[in-house]
Amino acid sequence: xxxxxxxxxxxxxxxxxxxxxxxxxxxxxxxxxxxxxxxxxxxxxxxxxxxxxxxxxxxxxxxxxxxxxxxxxxxxxxxxxxxxxxxxxxxxxxxxxxxxxxxxxxxxxxxxxxxxxxxxxxxxxxxxxxxxxxxxxxxxxxxxxxxxxxxxxxxxxxxxxxxxxxxxxxxxxxxxxxxxxxxxxxxxxxxxxxxxxxxxxxxxxxxxxxxxxxxxxxxxxxxxxxxxxxxxxxxxxxxxxxxxxxxxxxxxxxxxxxxxxxxxxxxxxxxxxxxxxxxxxxxxxxxxxxxxxxxxxxxxxxxxxxxxxxxxxxxxxxxxxxxxxxxxxxxxxxxxxxxxxxxxxxxxxxx
Ligand code: NAD
Ligand code: DAU
Numbered sequence: 001x002x003x004x005x006x007x008x009x010x011x012x013x014x015x016x017x018x019x020x021x022x023x024x025x026x027x028x029x030x031x032x033x034x035x036x037x038x039x040x041x042x043x044x045x046x047x048x049x050x051x052x053x054x055x056x057x058x059x060x061x062x063x064x065x066x067x068x069x070x071x072x073x074x075x076x077x078x079x080x081x082x083x084x085x086x087x088x089x090x091x092x093x094x095x096x097x098x099x100x101x102x103x104x105x106x107x108x109x110x111x112x113x114x115x116x117x118x119x120x121x122x123x124x125x126x127x128x129x130x131x132x133x134x135x136x137x138x139x140x141x142x143x144x145x146x147x148x149x150x151x152x153x154x155x156x157x158x159x160x161x162x163x164x165x166x167x168x169x170x171x172x173x174x175x176x177x178x179x180x181x182x183x184x185x186x187x188x189x190x191x192x193x194x195x196x197x198x199x200x201x202x203x204x205x206x207x208x209x210x211x212x213x214x215x216x217x218x219x220x221x222x223x224x225x226x227x228x229x230x231x232x233x234x235x236x237x238x239x240x241x242x243x244x245x246x247x248x249x250x251x252x253x254x255x256x257x258x259x260x261x262x263x264x265x266x267x268x269x270x271x272x273x274x275x276x277x278x279x280x281x282x283x284x285x286x287x288x289x290x291x292x293x294x295x296x297x298x299x300x301x302x303x304x305x306x307x308x309x310x311x312x313x314x315x316x317x318x319x320x321x322x323x324x325x326x327x328x329x330x331x332x333x334x335x336x337x338x339x340x341x342x343x344x345x346x347x348x349x350x351x
Pocket of ligand 2: 096
């Protein structure tokens with residue numbers, strides 16, 4: 001049974017981050033909204049990664065409401081669900097950066113695991129019709145040179161980040177089996193596109209290259225990631241909400257594998273910058289070699305497929321960052337400076 005096609009009241013968590021803000025913008029599109037919504041409530045704590053500016057263009061939409069708060073706050077979550085008569089939840093809120101989870105895993109355990117448990121309990125108590133847990137291909141661990149992750153691949157997370165996401169996925173799974181809770185899990189590969197926080201590879205390298213600063217490539221640069229445009233991921237999450245079956249997992253990927261070093265060289269070409277900006281640095285601890293997604297289940301069951309080709313999508317993304325220099329500059333001038341220094345040290349410091 002699919003979610004009824006009536007307009008729904010939707011709670012989106014983490015809507016001020018990269019993917020959540022793109023998702024909400026696409027939900028509120030007047031011409032072809034991803035999901036028929038009556039209202040959208042965005043619950044976001046505004047951590048370093050949350051930015052109200054990401055949704056400044058829709059802040060006045062009467063269907064939209066922002067609530068600043070923590071998904072691990074039991075009373076607040078219960079109140080938000082009840083007061084807004086929420087029918088369904090799409091759960092993006094998370095600590096999302098692998099390198100930060102290596103520096104300190106505690107916020108990952110608190111938000112990604114405890115926060116998900118609080119949301120699940122409150123959602124169960126009010127009886128939501130659907131709960132979409134937005135997860136990651138990183139829960140499957142690492143591939144060698146061959147093969148793909150399917151929904152049957154055993155979970156084998158290798159970083160504190162992916163372990164916390166896998167834990168949350170298992171909680172969702174257990175609520176389905178124990179309580180018949182209508183949870184659905186989506187697992188997506190690496191997203192790129194507008195509004196991504198410039199700690200992640202693509203926006204970080206665009207920002208550094210634009211300012212003629214070194215691009216820190218981890219290890220030998222041969223690690224492979226499967227890149228998907230954020231709009232394709234958002235469309236997949238919407239289809240999972242509307243047509244997905246409770247208890248099921250759906251993988252999304254872009255069928256676009258790139259070695260980090262090849263991607264870096266392509267980016268430099270797009271920006272017209274020299275390869276001499278590439279600087280090999282100490283590898284990430286426990287760095288997964290390769291991710292690649294088999295998304296045929298989503299294609300056949302959800303009538304979904306990735307639409308944006310990587311080369312075109314990356315070109316548009318580069319243009320977006322070049323046109324939104326002040327958006328980047330405001331982020332780079334905040335607390336992010338301290339993190340950059342801790343992660344990359346003296347030589348790559350942005351001062
Ligand atoms: P992001 O870091 O850009 O945004 C996370 C958002 O969650 C921020 O707005 C932050 O303020 C909010 N948040 C953090 N802790 C919170 C808390 N305790 N309570 C309420 N809000 C809180 O992350 P993203 O890249 O947009 O990722 C969104 C989701 O998608 C995550 O669950 C991530 O695991 C998943 N995902 C990301 C990718 C990717 O490539 N970025 C790929 C697959 C899955
Ligand atoms: O696969 C989905 C995951 O993709 C999401 O679950 C995560 O939230 C998201 O952050 C992303 O994780 P990655 O660790 O793959 O993304 P990141 O952009 O941090 O790194 C991409 C690759 O680039 C990875 O192999 C590490 C490498 N890298 C990254 C940075 C930040 C570098 O070589 N240098 C860098 O400075």
